[in-house]
Amino acid sequence: MNETLVIQQRGVRLYDGEDKAKLDVGVVLLSTHRLLWRDQKNNECCICIPLSQVIFFEEQAAGIGKSAKIVVHLHPVPENKEPGPYQQSKYSYIKLSFKEHGQIEFYRRLTEEMTQKRWENTPVSQPIPTGAAIIKLLKLLHIICLLQISSQLLSPEDLVNACKMFESLKLPLRLRVFDSGVMVVQLQSHSEEEMIASALDNVSDKGSLTAEEFAKLLGLSVLLAKERLLLAEKMGHLCRDDSVEGLRFYPNLF
Numbered sequence: 407m408n409e410t411l412v413i414q415q416r417g418v419r420l421y422d423g424e425d426k427a428k429l430d431v432g433v434v435l436l437s438t439h440r441l442l443w444r445d446q447k448n449n450e451c452c453i454c455i456p457l458s459q460v461i462f463f464e465e466q467a468a469g470i471g472k473s474a475k476i477v478v479h480l481h482p483v484p485e486n487k488e489p490g491p492y493q494q495s496k497y498s499y500i501k502l503s504f505k506e507h508g509q510i511e512f513y514r515r516l517t518e519e520m521t522q523k524r525w526e527n528t529p530v531s532q533p534i535p536t537g538a539a540i541i542k543l544l545k546l547l548h549i550i551c552l553l554q555i556s557s558q559l560l561s562p563e564d565l566v567n568a569c570k571m572f573e574s575l576k577l578p579l580r581l582r583v584f585d586s587g588v589m590v591v592q593l594q595s596h597s598e599e600e601m602i603a604s605a606l607d608n609v610s611d612k613g614s615l616t617a618e619e620f621a622k623l624l625g626l627s628v629l630l631a632k633e634r635l636l637l638a639e640k641m642g643h644l645c646r647d648d649s650v651e652g653l654r655f656y657p658n659l660f
Contacts, residue, residue, distance in 0.1 A: 409439045411629055413515045416587050417506030418443065423497025433587060434502055436516055439525040455480065457525050465513055474509045476502045511653045584633045605638035606657065614656045
């Protein structure tokens with residue numbers, strides 16, 4: 407299978423072992439192949455850890471004045487490690503401190519990926535197939551991969567800046583940025599009200615839904631399905647239960 411983005415969470419601080427990294431708060435991303443941390447202010451500052459390098463991971467509960475953390479224990483750094491913000495460390499583990507919560511769902515999804523080991527089925531460098539197309543919503547990450555198949559000259563920053571010009575150029579597309587930071591390209595005719603109504607109808611019909619269940623019903627990626635549910639929650643139509651079993655949405659009856 408191709409590498410796909412599983413989940414991402416903003417407001418995460420990185421620790422090098424017990425030491426707080428000299429970096430700003432960032433975004434942690436989990437794909438089927440890698441664990442990545444990216445500085446929110448400087449997108450060029452990125453730390454990437456292949457999931458194959460993870461030995462095990464554990465939760466660290468929140469305390470007074472302390473955020474909940476996920477501790478990731480790693481194999482020794484390979485000799486062919488590419489240059490990055492950290493070339494070496496005296497520790498064999500990192501900590502992800504979740505300042506804006508979301509650690510329960512992230513831990514659950516990380517557990518699933520480490521159990522399934524989907525990275526073993528294909529190399530990380532394999533691109534997303536060119537048969538993918540923009541229908542109503544397409545994750546910006548996928549667009550970047552599609553374009554980089556034929557050109558190595560277009561950077562992600564260039565693409566984002568180009569997408570920001572859609573509306574001023576009066577094109578039928580626009581760049582949509584969800585509250586979580588997820589970016590998608592969507593048609594101008596795409597109705598947010600219909601999207602919210604669809605989420606509410608499906609959740610009401612089933613009684614409750616997780617993002618995974620909603621994704622299967624609509625044929626969407628889990629990431630986009632979750633954004634739709636979160637949007638319906640933001641508008642007051644849904645409420646959530648964030649437990650050890652994951653994030654589940656219910657109709658808001660109040």
